[in-house]
Amino acid sequence: MSRSPSIPDRPHRDIDPDLPDDERLEALRGHYEDLVDVNDQLSDQLDEAEDRRQRLQEKVDRVERENESLKSSSLYIATVEDVLDDEEVVVKQHGNNQEVLTEVSSRMVDRVEAGDRVAVNDSFAIQTVLDAETDARAQSMEITEKPAVSYEDIGGIDEQVREVREAVEQPLAEPELFDEVGIEPPSGVLLYGPPGTGKTMLAKAVANHTDATFIKMAGSELVRKFIGEGSRLVRDLFEMAREREPAIIFIDEIDAIATRRTESKTSGDAEVQRTMMQLLSEMDGFEARGEIRIIAATNRFDMLDRAILRPGRFDRLIEVPEPNEEGREQILEIHTRGMNVSDGVDFADLAAETDGYSGADIESLATEAGMFAIRNDRDEVSHQDFVNAFEKIENDDSSDVVSSPGYFYQ
Numbered sequence: 001m002s003r004s005p006s007i008p009d010r011p012h013r014d015i016d017p018d019l020p021d022d023e024r025l026e027a028l029r030g031h032y033e034d035l036v037d038v039n040d041q042l043s044d045q046l047d048e049a050e051d052r053r054q055r056l057q058e059k060v061d062r063v064e065r066e067n068e069s070l071k072s073s074s075l076y077i078a079t080v081e082d083v084l085d086d087e088e089v090v091v092k093q094h095g096n097n098q099e100v101l102t103e104v105s106s107r108m109v110d111r112v113e114a115g116d117r118v119a120v121n122d123s124f125a126i127q128t129v130l131d132a133e134t135d136a137r138a139q140s141m142e143i144t145e146k147p148a149v150s151y152e153d154i155g156g157i158d159e160q161v162r163e164v165r166e167a168v169e170q171p172l173a174e175p176e177l178f179d180e181v182g183i184e185p186p187s188g189v190l191l192y193g194p195p196g197t198g199k200t201m202l203a204k205a206v207a208n209h210t211d212a213t214f215i216k217m218a219g220s221e222l223v224r225k226f227i228g229e230g231s232r233l234v235r236d237l238f239e240m241a242r243e244r245e246p247a248i249i250f251i252d253e254i255d256a257i258a259t260r261r262t263e264s265k266t267s268g269d270a271e272v273q274r275t276m277m278q279l280l281s282e283m284d285g286f287e288a289r290g291e292i293r294i295i296a297a298t299n300r301f302d303m304l305d306r307a308i309l310r311p312g313r314f315d316r317l318i319e320v321p322e323p324n325e326e327g328r329e330q331i332l333e334i335h336t337r338g339m340n341v342s343d344g345v346d347f348a349d350l351a352a353e354t355d356g357y358s359g360a361d362i363e364s365l366a367t368e369a370g371m372f373a374i375r376n377d378r379d380e381v382s383h384q385d386f387v388n389a390f391e392k393i394e395n396d397d398s399s400d401v402v403s404s405p406g407y408f409y410q
């Protein structure tokens, strides 16, 4: 580090006032020259200091920019196409397919290889190397060859089961029917209703019944941190389905990518919009009578962008409501099938008491009743166990009012 130059001494000269005028003038001239000299030295020092200040300011600006870019959450996904000498790489950005020649920092240069997926910032500087694509695909999708859910496991929504079978199962199982009549089956089916009412079960049951592979993706997974990732995952999703036909694509929480457009134009919104456009274009692109069917689900129907409900898109809407009393009784019977339940259990009575319970709530009630039996060293579950379980759930719920979800689905 350079040391600051020392400040020159202030020139001093004793001038005898009794000197003859010409000698005093000479002495004053000398003093004046000393002052000019010091002034020049100080002014040089000032220039130097100004230079140093400017260099430091530039350094601060650079560090701040680097800091900003590291902090910023919006990174773009790109694939490394080529690693050149001189610490340079060619990357291709996902989403717009733009190819860019960019420098790699010495920190990253040994870590990137052609074919890697990387996250780049606004100036295309590589920030991270992402996991192998196959991992990313596998992590974000749930793929089941044959889901273990059948129609008999679903209670209280017979009409919805019938509608889903007609809209999804029939085009897969008997495509010729549609050919003969000359109509297109619905492109996509949207199941909407409160949480835990059996929407996922319905989609799994259709897959089971048709021997189709069940591929599930959550809408929230599609709205990722990285720009370009959402539309890429949508493409992967459909590619995966094409590889495994017949297949049922189930997109849960579709509202995460298909909420009504807002005024704000943040990059996050634009990304969500791009993901949705990719989904719509994939849907437009495939054969309606083909071997891939799409089911989406939401419990925020009110928030949906109506664009996804147009003909050729999610054009069959099926509401899956909370079960009524009769439905709750059926679901109770389903969830106690494998349990050792005493003859004294009155399902009709329990169904009457559990107004507002979803299928998932009823499943918890049955499990909780079983826990009461175990706690009391019994292997048979009594009516009182169900009543105790009900009271426990009600009490837990009332102490947890704040977290109870205010779902809207109409």
Ligand SMILES: Nc1ncnc2c1ncn2[C@@H]1O[C@H](COP(=O)(O)OP(=O)(O)OP(=O)(O)O)[C@@H](O)[C@H]1O
Binding pocket: 153, 154, 155, 156, 157, 194, 195, 196, 197, 198, 199, 200, 201, 202, 252, 297, 298, 299, 331, 334, 358, 359, 360, 361, 363
């Ligand atoms: N109609 C039903 N019949 C039998 N069991 C049900 C029913 N609805 C829900 N369940 C039980 O609740 C669990 C969760 O249901 P499911 O995942 O299908 O709900 P969902 O409507 O998809 O919920 P979410 O909107 O929260 O994703 C199921 O595994 C099942 O045990």
